[in-house]
Amino acid sequence: MNTDQIKGKWNQIKGNAKQKYGVEMDDEEAFSEGKYDEMVGKIQEKTGKAKEDIKKEIDSW
Template identity: 65%
Template sequence: MNSDQLEGKWKQVKGKFKQKYGDLTDDDLKYSEGKFDEMMGRLQEKTGKTKEELKAEIDSW
């Protein structure tokens, strides 16, 4: 799955991330056009997962 596909799917999976990782805030999950990598970096910090692990998790939903 490429970044464009991840961005398109993000609206569907951000609620699941909030449920699974309770310490994530709306600001952590906020997607702004052209800032998807920045948001993924915040998720990496909060979850301790690599970008590839997060992409695989998003892809599995």
């Protein structure tokens, strides 16, 4: 397991926290950001790619 995979796990945790905050505060933007962070974290954990590379790849879709 490389450091980017560990960072991916951390991004998933941050994403879940943002989602919970978004639900509690009725903040749809925070909830959406949390979902995005969670998705990037899952991809990062599976592939071991850097977060910035994954974001560029997603933006190109």
